[in-house]
Amino acid sequence: MELQIAGSVPPPAPGAERYPALDFVNSSVALPGGQFVDLLGTPATTNRWLTEHGLAPADAGVQEMCATQLRSLREHLRSLFAARVAALPALPAALSAVNDALSRVPTTALLHWDEKNGPYRAVPCPVHEILDHALATLAANAADLLTGPDAERLTACGSPPCNRYLLRHGRRHWCSTRCGDRARAARAYARRAHPETR
Template identity: 45%
Template sequence: MSEEKEKGRPLPPAPGSAEHAGIALANTWQVFSGGTRDLLADRERASSWLADNGLIGQGAALGDPCTARLRTLRHHVRRLLSATAGASEPPEDSITAVNAAIKAAPSATLIAWDRERGLHRVVTHPVDELTDSLLAALAADTAELLCGPDASRIAACAAAPCSRFYLRTHGARQWCSVRCGDRIRAARAYRRKSSA
């Protein structure tokens, strides 16, 4: 498959990305042979990704500074996932960045009432703190993943140059998707055939 066709086709969700927003965030940076795709490259794409993942309402939009903050958090989340997948020491600045994002938003939920839902709990914040709350939610999910029972299942796709992370569904799993596995198997078959 050509580079342009590969870049144009959306990748299937990696195992674990539906349950962990931190994995989904990390996988917004995608590497292909000869190129990359950044699902957070600008505020329109970032807002679309957030809305598609239920993190903001449809029609809501981030500004450029908030989009840059989201990309910075992604960078630190990727570094922490990479360290965990490789069983190496996590970068201290990435731990600090994720902790700062968690602490930036109020965590207390208040009581609210409306006729449709009755009494319910809400986190209230001014509009300018929406990004803090969004980043805190993503960072908190990442912290739960890295410190919870799924941490030992975090893996980086072994189909170079793929840059995605996933949760292993079984011990032998090496790839984030069937697409990556098929690509590697096809390359192996081609090498065997051409060397014969």
């Protein structure tokens, strides 16, 4: 099953090498035939994705709650990317979710208060720290993309049913060669099927 999924997923979209948030947003892939592949679909695949992107050790022990939080951030970022591409206002809930993720990583050990022993400082639980670091890193990277010079190049893949985003380079509007081939084949078929529309 994993080999089949791995073969179904297109390579990273243009721009993902510079913006891991782009790869994160594209971790839910729509495929032809109404199929979807979610690279964050289970705790194990989420842990693997985080490890491959340098955001967690292989033995981080990601639980479903962590995977759910990451999938939620992904959907909020997708919403912001879609708003940017369509030049529409952002949803306030998406902005709140990203700002919450940005503020998750403390710069120092936090102050706590124990009823018996009084005040003490401590860092969060390691698993929560890993998740908070991943959420903050991905949110910051997405914010950099949305507010930086590359924001003008952000676009949705132009080959239905693909739902991925990419940074446009020249006239290229596809996230992968596979999507480009599919779009060209659809145009060629349309020209043969309806020659009078040329």
